[in-house]
Amino acid sequence: MPSLSALHTFGLDASAQTVSRVDTVSTLFALAQQQFPNLILGEGSNTIFTEDYTGVIWQNCLSGITFSEDADCHYISAASGENWHALVCRCVDLNIGGFENLALIPGTVGAAPIQNIGAYGVEVSKFITEIEYFDLKDKSLKIICTEDCQFGYRESIFKHQLRDVAFITKVMFRLPKQYEYVVNYGELAALKLPSIESIFQTVIKIRENKLPDPRNVGNAGSFFKNPIVPINIFTRLQNEYEDIPHYLVSNTHVKIPAAWLIERLGFKGQIHEGIQCHPQQALVLTNYASGTGRALIDFAKQIKAAVFKRFGIALEHEVQLMGQTERIKL
Ligand code: FAD
Ligand code: EPU
Numbered sequence: 541m542p543s544l545s546a547l548h549t550f551g552l553d554a555s556a557q558t559v560s561r562v563d564t565v566s567t568l569f570a571l572a573q574q575q576f577p578n579l580i581l582g583e584g585s586n587t588i589f590t591e592d593y594t595g596v597i598w599q600n601c602l603s604g605i606t607f608s609e610d611a612d613c614h615y616i617s618a619a620s621g622e623n624w625h626a627l628v629c630r631c632v633d634l635n636i637g638g639f640e641n642l643a644l645i646p647g648t649v650g651a652a653p654i655q656n657i658g659a660y661g662v663e664v665s666k667f668i669t670e671i672e673y674f675d676l677k678d679k680s681l682k683i684i685c686t687e688d689c690q691f692g693y694r695e696s697i698f699k700h701q702l703r704d705v706a707f708i709t710k711v712m713f714r715l716p717k718q719y720e721y722v723v724n725y726g727e728l729a730a731l732k733l734p735s736i737e738s739i740f741q742t743v744i745k746i747r748e749n750k751l752p753d754p755r756n757v758g759n760a761g762s763f764f765k766n767p768i769v770p771i772n773i774f775t776r777l778q779n780e781y782e783d784i785p786h787y788l789v790s791n792t793h794v795k796i797p798a799a800w801l802i803e804r805l806g807f808k809g810q811i812h813e814g815i816q817c818h819p820q821q822a823l824v825l826t827n828y829a830s831g832t833g834r835a836l837i838d839f840a841k842q843i844k845a846a847v848f849k850r851f852g853i854a855l856e857h858e859v860q861l862m863g864q865t866e867r868i869k870l
Pocket of ligand 1: 580582583584585600620645646648650652654655659706708751752754762
């Protein structure tokens with residue numbers, strides 16, 4: 541039974557029945573004949589194996605990137621197994637702007653559309669034109685355009701109708717040559733001369749200061765999503781907690797940082813059976829001292845219950861928690 545601990549950044553001790561590398565699209569035709577439960581895996585930076593997985597892991601190793609351009613835009617077609625940050629670095633080196641706010645997000649290009657990765661005011665969906673995927677039911681290659689992907693905050697069709705049905709093989713991007721830098725988020729606003737390079741470097745610095753490096757301590761980034769609540773619920777909370785941070789996401793809804801709710805309850809820095817609520821960023825849980833899947837789930841449930849009890853907000857986990865045969869919910 542191959543170990544999965546090096547195949548997911550949280551690093552819990554778990555194994556799978558088989559791990560099959562997907563190096564070419566034709567491998568997918570052969571794998572799709574199998575009857576076992578299977579899971580598509582990129583770099584495992586948003587997936588946590590909480591126990592041994594009884595199915596087959598399809599490890600995405602598809603590679604290859606092509607660049608082209610016309611007078612107005614750069615176009616990139618990237619195989620889904622390519623590393624996301626490496627693609628961002630190549631664009632910055634080529635002075636192609638757009639991805640710089642999304643520097644240092646771990647994982648593959650193919651997983652980026654799944655939860656529509658976002659950071660520092662930018663979401664990847666802004667640049668995606670089309671996605672090629674292998675339909676595991678029909679056993680054929682298909683293309684979906686961005687308008688049909690149902691992108692939202694940490695959301696896409698790949699988490700719903702196309703979950704475990706679509707193996708994303710290629711992502712097509714368009715990056716306009718004329719665009720405005722996005723520098724309204726936190727420390728970026730202080731940049732005197734924003735440029736692709738300065739935004740890229742600043743984002744890296746912020747992230748290195750705040751987020752734990754999975755090479756040093758196991759983690760999967762933000763454990764929970766930031767809740768989006770109706771304004772009337774937010775106003776009620778604001779009456780009680782004047783300093784509650786928030787961002788207006790529409791005329792009717794407000795996003796509240798889950799890290800603030802969690803820190804306010806005193807969890808920041810706490811350790812529960814080897815799992816820590818990170819001392820620099822309360823939204824990140826870490827595998828601090830050889831924790832177990834059970835301890836992680838217990839701790840996450842405690843946090844979720846405490847947030848609900850105090851603030852009346854039901855946190856949703858952002859990470860994919862894997863059980864023996866399928867994803868589990870808290
Ligand atoms: P995996 O964890 O391997 O897979 C994630 C999900 O996608 C699984 O359900 C898997 O089955 C599915 N999947 C993967 N590849 C494919 C494919 N080719 N076709 C179909 N389904 C597939 N995320 C952000 O949005 N913003 C951040 O700022 C951010 N910061 C992070 C910081 C740290 C330190 C860490 C560890 C994570 C962070 N994340 C962030 C989360 C993570 O980087 C992203 O979700 C990333 O896109 C996951 O890529 P992956 O290849 O590791 O996906
Ligand atoms: N805050 C606290 N305590 C903390 C940390 C943050 O109170 O320990 C409050 C502060 O008020 C701070 C606010 O939360 O101003 C926002 O914090 P931060 O800028 O660190 O961002 P976040 O909302 O916690 C989100 C994403 C991150 C992304 C950053 C930057 C989610 C679930 N997380 O975190 O994405 O990198 O914004 O854009 O939306 C991930 O998805 O894995 C991830 C790391």
